[in-house]
Amino acid sequence: MNLEDVAKKAGVGTATVSRVLNGHPAVKSSTRARVLRAVEELKYKPNLHARSLAGGRSRVLGIVMANLYNPFFADIYHSIETHARQAGYETLLANSSHDVKLLKAAVHRLLGQQVAGLGVFPEMEPAILDELREAQIPVVLFDPGATGDNFTTIDFDHRKGIRMLVDLLHAMGHRRMAYISAPLLLQPTEARRQEFMETTARYGSVSLAVTPPEDGFSGGRAAARELLRSGFAPTAILCVNDWVAVGVIRELRNQGLAVPGDVSVTGFDNITIAEFCCPSLTTIHIPRTEIGRLVVAGLVPDATGTPPAPRHVFLDPELVVRESTGIAASSAGIQQPGSGH
Amino acid sequence: MNLEDVAKKAGVGTATVSRVLNGHPAVKSSTRARVLRAVEELKYKPNLHARSLAGGRSRVLGIVMANLYNPFFADIYHSIETHARQAGYETLLANSSHDVKLLKAAVHRLLGQQVAGLGVFPEMEPAILDELREAQIPVVLFDPGATGDNFTTIDFDHRKGIRMLVDLLHAMGHRRMAYISAPLLLQPTEARRQEFMETTARYGSVSLAVTPPEDGFSGGRAAARELLRSGFAPTAILCVNDWVAVGVIRELRNQGLAVPGDVSVTGFDNITIAEFCCPSLTTIHIPRTEIGRLVVAGLVPDATGTPPAPRHVFLDPELVVRESTGIAASSAGIQQPGSGH
DNA sequence: AAGCGTACTGCAATCGCTTCCGCAACTGCG
DNA sequence: CGCAGTTGCGGAAGCGATTGCAGTACGCTT
Numbered sequence: 001m002n003l004e005d006v007a008k009k010a011g012v013g014t015a016t017v018s019r020v021l022n023g024h025p026a027v028k029s030s031t032r033a034r035v036l037r038a039v040e041e042l043k044y045k046p047n048l049h050a051r052s053l054a055g056g057r058s059r060v061l062g063i064v065m066a067n068l069y070n071p072f073f074a075d076i077y078h079s080i081e082t083h084a085r086q087a088g089y090e091t092l093l094a095n096s097s098h099d100v101k102l103l104k105a106a107v108h109r110l111l112g113q114q115v116a117g118l119g120v121f122p123e124m125e126p127a128i129l130d131e132l133r134e135a136q137i138p139v140v141l142f143d144p145g146a147t148g149d150n151f152t153t154i155d156f157d158h159r160k161g162i163r164m165l166v167d168l169l170h171a172m173g174h175r176r177m178a179y180i181s182a183p184l185l186l187q188p189t190e191a192r193r194q195e196f197m198e199t200t201a202r203y204g205s206v207s208l209a210v211t212p213p214e215d216g217f218s219g220g221r222a223a224a225r226e227l228l229r230s231g232f233a234p235t236a237i238l239c240v241n242d243w244v245a246v247g248v249i250r251e252l253r254n255q256g257l258a259v260p261g262d263v264s265v266t267g268f269d270n271i272t273i274a275e276f277c278c279p280s281l282t283t284i285h286i287p288r289t290e291i292g293r294l295v296v297a298g299l300v301p302d303a304t305g306t307p308p309a310p311r312h313v314f315l316d317p318e319l320v321v322r323e324s325t326g327i328a329a330s331s332a333g334i335q336q337p338g339s340g341h
Numbered sequence: 342m343n344l345e346d347v348a349k350k351a352g353v354g355t356a357t358v359s360r361v362l363n364g365h366p367a368v369k370s371s372t373r374a375r376v377l378r379a380v381e382e383l384k385y386k387p388n389l390h391a392r393s394l395a396g397g398r399s400r401v402l403g404i405v406m407a408n409l410y411n412p413f414f415a416d417i418y419h420s421i422e423t424h425a426r427q428a429g430y431e432t433l434l435a436n437s438s439h440d441v442k443l444l445k446a447a448v449h450r451l452l453g454q455q456v457a458g459l460g461v462f463p464e465m466e467p468a469i470l471d472e473l474r475e476a477q478i479p480v481v482l483f484d485p486g487a488t489g490d491n492f493t494t495i496d497f498d499h500r501k502g503i504r505m506l507v508d509l510l511h512a513m514g515h516r517r518m519a520y521i522s523a524p525l526l527l528q529p530t531e532a533r534r535q536e537f538m539e540t541t542a543r544y545g546s547v548s549l550a551v552t553p554p555e556d557g558f559s560g561g562r563a564a565a566r567e568l569l570r571s572g573f574a575p576t577a578i579l580c581v582n583d584w585v586a587v588g589v590i591r592e593l594r595n596q597g598l599a600v601p602g603d604v605s606v607t608g609f610d611n612i613t614i615a616e617f618c619c620p621s622l623t624t625i626h627i628p629r630t631e632i633g634r635l636v637v638a639g640l641v642p643d644a645t646g647t648p649p650a651p652r653h654v655f656l657d658p659e660l661v662v663r664e665s666t667g668i669a670a671s672s673a674g675i676q677q678p679g680s681g682h
Numbered sequence: 683a684a685g686c687g688t689a690c691t692g693c694a695a696t697c698g699c700t701t702c703c704g705c706a707a708c709t710g711c712g
Numbered sequence: 713c714g715c716a717g718t719t720g721c722g723g724a725a726g727c728g729a730t731t732g733c734a735g736t737a738c739g740c741t742t
Contacts, residue, residue: 002698013722018700026720030561043475048453049390050698053727071417078410081436090450093434095422112389134384217617252615276558276591278619354692359730367690391728394697539742 031272032172062110066098071271079292082220119297135276159195161284161317166199173328178234179209180223220247235328242267242274260326279323351379403451407439407463412612420633458640480641493639494578500536502658508541514669519575520550521564551645561588576669583608583615601667
């Protein structure tokens with residue numbers, strides 16, 4: 001079932017069928033109708049591989065994500081898809097699941113599909129970056145260090161976000177804080193952890209960081225369990241993201257601790273659930289919709305066809321105070337210094 | 342940068358390069374090494390379009406989903422992807438966003454990509470089903486009515502699930518229940534709503550169904566707000582899924598109502614958050630991982646290469662009782678009949 | 683030394699589509 | 713009526729891979 005069949009059925013040449021299918025204007029309307037009828041009757045569907053092979057360019061954007069089931073990334077992907085569609089582009093998704101091998105495979109796959117642009121969220125390897133530099137297509141990255149003349153990078157001030165949270169908690173009287181990190185030491189999560197340690201040290205607060213066995217709700221629960229068992233009784237727990245924060249809160253309540261009555265908890269990302277869970281989360285807002293817009297803008301050429309100029313975009317954190325934080329309780333049962341600084 | 346360049350650089354023919362790249366055994370190892378070096382040096386990446394055009398078959402499964410940001414579907418997709426990878430297949434995702442036009446486009450796109458199999462979750466149109474019947478590939482659907490000799494259907498007993506919830510609530514003394522539906526009248530959600538109305542009617546309970554303006558957390562919140570404003574004071578609220586249930590609970594608490602103290606709430610699907618939110622949700626479990634496994638099993642041929650036989654799989658609901666349901670309160674401030682049956 | 687099988691390798695056809703180029707028919711103008 | 717300028721359409725050359733088939737070289741048997 002190919003172009004030629006349709007052409008034969010409609011009594012025209014393949015070139016004409018192709019022109020009709022691509023909306024080329026120079027076709028008599030009677031011919032056009034005849035072709036369309038033949039297409040309809042044969043239920044013809046063009047072979048997209050042949051099409052892009054012959055056509056050369058494509059209007060497809062490749063997107064690589066780790067963890068689509070992390071709501072934060074799902075939201076971003078959704079935004080990308082929406083904006084891409086508006087720009088007349090399709091989207092091709094590849095999951096890397098935080099695995100370097102898979103990441104490499106994903107990038108190769110998308111490059112092999114001749115995508116018009118590539119947006120990559122996971123942490124990059126130098127080797128892959130090199131390949132991307134060679135590729136003659138615009139690339140959007142979240143790796144602020146990466147430079148290349150076809151690279152647009154989007155950077156978020158993670159450290160400042162953490163600082164805003166610690167400042168808030170300190171102002172509320174918290175002097176004994178814990179941080180629940182991510183299982184993978186990626187650049188953004190590592191920056192958050194470090195900033196937590198540094199800022200609390202500057203304040204002279206007592207602090208502790210623990211690393212959960214996995215990301216997400218159950219990772220948070222496990223980390224909180226371990227934290228409580230350790231005997232370190234914080235009045236506030238900062239979490240690497242909202243996703244684990246929800247799990248942490250759950251475990252605290254299971255253990256009979258009130259949030260924020262006994263312990264304050266904060267998240268990061270401001271995913272939708274942060275507003276809807278009980279108690280709702282104090283967190284740092286990252287503009288996911290805006291990120292999606294930026295990715296597409298950095299990938300599709302403008303009206304004149306010139307590819308987007310590479311640039312570095314900085315996104316600023318925004319503090320969202322909700323119910324999960326409150327005035328420091330006078331210890332959760334364990335004696336503590338309680339000294340200011 | 343094509344096969345020929347590599348062939349020239351390695352001093353061999355294109356056929357040999359192709360054989361090396363595809364792991365064909367009949368190549369002298371010295372030649373193989375020379376080719377691989379050329380590939381490396383030129384950073385050659387095969388054009389996948391040309392490859393599938395020439396090769397014919399592909400090892401790619403097409404998956405169509407509405408709403409990837411609905412955690413229920415995100416989980417299913419994740420499971421599909423994992424199982425497909427295990428079977429040596431890739432996955433191609435297309436989003437339909439509950440739009441018939443987009444659904445049609447998505448199916449056409451995947452068919453055009455010559456996928457080896459197609460899994461479609463959104464509600465189908467008869468016209469699209471016809472096209473799918475013509476396609477010479479296995480198809481997995483969630484439309485229990487659809488039949489075709491290349492169709493595998495997966496069916497879930499939504500009605501029974503609702504019955505289990507209503508039974509539970511009735512046993513707990515609830516006689517005045519509300520149902521919060523989905524904005525789109527899809528087959529599964531409609532079945533749930535109808536079963537709610539019928540079962541409560543059979544019990545002689547007072548019942549009311551409302552439809553939120555949108556799906557998800559904020560849809561649930563909006564619906565709950567409307568419900569409370571209406572003056573109908575239920576002692577239990579059943580929700581079309583966990584996603585809106587969380588929004589409903591949030592709004593109830595905003596209005597000062599305790600869950601389950603004043604009002605019991607149930608969800609459906611048993612998405613991960615159902616276990617972690619506060620209070621955790623009483624809900625109906627749908628085996629998402631199993632569904633992913635079934636989809637892949639229904640799509641990839643077995644070891645001998647014979648395509649999977651079409652079949653109808655029935656999935657049974659499973660009641661999960663958690664914190665969001667309790668003994669009926671003696672009215673939420675409004676007089677009510679309170680009659681048993 | 684001739685014959686023959688085996689192991690490699692290259693040529694060229696092919697996949698289905700787009701698009702350049704040329705041809706025919708038709709239009710309008712002098 | 714003749715000629716240039718459109719307009720509409722078909723032929724055929726790619727796009728970059730895979731693969732059947734033929735050819736070469738080499739080793740072994742007799």
